[in-house]
Amino acid sequence: MKDQVIRGTLLAEALLTSGLVVGKPAHGDDSQIAAEKRGLLVLGAGVAGLALALAAAERGGEVTVVEKDGVPFGALSTGYWRLVDPTEYDWPHRHWREGQLPMPTPGYAVPDVLLPLPLIRAAGWMLASVWSTLHGSVLFPQTPGASVRVGAGSVSILYGRDANALSIDDSASASALATRTPGQPMLSVSAAAATASVRVSSSGWDTPQWVRTPFAAVVSCIGIGVEVTSERPVPAAADAGKWNGFRGFRFWGDYDGMRQKGFAANVDGLKPRAILISGSGDGAMQDFQRATTGQFGRDLYDKITGAVGAARFRPEAAMQDALLAEDHARRAHGWRPAGSKIDEAFAYWHDQYARAVHEVWTRWTPHEQSVVAHTVLRPEVVNELRRLEQPRVTVRWVIRESSPAYAYGLNRFLCLLVLKLMAHQQGEELAKRAPIFRENTEITVIKPVAPHVCAGNPTLCYAQPHKVRLTDLSTGKFQTRLFDLILIRHGQELSSLLGGAAVPEQHVPFDLPR
Structure with a gap:
């Protein structure tokens, strides 16, 4: 805005x-x-x-x-x-x-x-x-x-x-x-x-x-255009497509049931137990924070600060290299020739943010890491990560790219820190076998579990199980898992008006902080 x-x-x-x-x-x-x-x-x-x-x-x-x-x-x-x-x-x-x-x-x-x-x-x-x-x-x-x-x-x-x-x-x-x-x-x-x-x-x-x-x-x-929350390319009218008529919640126009504390129940009294988020931009990052912690952005930042103390959470001091990488990627993104890719700049940007998060993480003692995890993560998410008692909620985040796309720094930083917290709760071995975040991964099939039928209404699909095929784009291998809340954050389709001219980014630039 x-x-x-x-x-x-x-x-x-x-x-x-x-x-x-x-x-x-x-x-x-x-x-x-x-x-x-x-x-x-x-x-x-x-x-x-x-x-x-x-x-x-x-x-x-x-x-x-x-x-x-x-x-x-x-x-x-x-x-x-x-x-x-x-x-x-x-x-x-x-x-x-x-x-x-x-x-x-x-x-x-x-x-x-x-x-x-x-x-x-x-x-x-x-x-x-x-x-x-x-x-x-x-x-x-x-x-x-x-x-x-x-x-x-x-x-x-x-x-x-x-x-x-x-x-x-x-x-x-x-x-x-x-x-x-x-x-x-x-x-x-x-x-x-x-x-x-x-x-x-x-x-x-x-x-x-x-x-x-x-x-x-x-x-x-x-x-920008129409928000993409369903299968692309769009199947023919008589064809349900590989997503079988599934359409996800719109970012602004639909309520996805993820409350600050807990999750809303559907008309049958069911609540989601497995959440899948697909997308590499700000929408997906914001919803990943909400799915795992109930909050995002400034509110999540403040909750972390409250858990460990302001003296022990000063990430700004570790951000200089990350901001230099961000400035480089933003300029490359804004001035790139039409159709060209800048994957290396995006990857370097994300890697430098990951280094800044690692620096913050390693400053904390193991006890502080645990305190922050239990303070910030939803209890249902912690139960799933540690295989504890019910209720349990699984959260997975996939992107089609090799690294997350253009996004605000606060979203990127907090998502990387939340992933650290979740891996800490999982344990090293399980974190390798069941990663929360997967790159180069695409949703290729969504099939509702009978008797549920997708009718293009995300509210009716809420808390209903769907078999989702996740395909590794680099190897072609796939796995099928059940999810009952699927959030699609695949950006927008450009409007045809005035030739569909694209503005490569919307962010207002700032100088690096002194």
Whole structure:
């Protein structure tokens, strides 16, 4: 959420400052050209789109927002149990506990930078509710689609409009922006202001009916795409596929039953006893923490600190090499040519984090290691690892890659530390024979155990046994195990809008801490 708010706000500032969008036309400007150059079309009324729209309007832009749903903020508004913390994942930087954005600046009574959508540590739905209250007159005007004054400009939101119905012609403006006189700046403010407008047409819309309507710029904020929680490629309509119609819980939109203490029961009173998590990014890492400890991120960090004491848990001191490796991998990831791989950079990044975790681990005495394990891990998980009495819950995590992918440092660090705690409880021999975490491993078959039938509804599959085939991609060998809670965190499929252009990463970079 933080990344979206910041990028939307900065992009609005850049559009107005560069002159691509003219907020206040100069005296004597042609009125028609001036009107065209104030127009900004934003696709999507999610967090990024509305941050951009509100920030641009404050500076004088006349903004139109197109949103396919009937309400703003999309998936965020359905996150009744997912916590958003705007600074938590800036760990290990000193400000990571602030829990708000903008942050207070020393010497100022209020933040010296204002954001149109201020961020606080809260559940997703609560953030959406706070923002809806703050900007209610803009988001929900008395007349739907009406233009509402915001700062020196205005915002009009058209709900129920699919941006895929738009035809966008930016050929004239793109040609002008690509032309540069040798020795001159690539784009001066005056040249930007004179650049031809983007022409937009709509099909199948009754109101408004756009026919090559001019906009100074069009910005797509429609999101990454559809979350992948089922089999890919998608089986034919008449074919149940190798996953037999199974679909997992969505990250934001579905509740997966993993409470902070214990697990929810299904309609038959059953609770999960074997959990499988597949995926190598932040979603999988966060859910692995929740499955094994009931908490994640800052809350899990604080629980570890409470178990061993702040003086004995200072991982930041061991992070310098890991952060250098992370910086290298982030740059390689962000600037790599399309289609290229940077497996070695990712592997080195993960290895350096593992070294930092090992350094923290070896500072603790065996007694401290046991105290942290019993304090942090769920009792059901400890019972399974040590083969103790019921209740017992098995947790396994698999990834298709040779090392975890792009992820926040705090998630990576805590997952590696939790794996250390679990291996400690298993014992060295069992940890080798039954590893919790497996690389180069893919789910190739999911088969529900009769009488259960998968119907594309993850709630009905919750706490119901499924035979899952896990295949080693490097050897082709496989094993089949029973799991009754399967969490698929395989990222998103890129939207087809605007050619499905991909942004390689969303994270806002920070300098290495001094």
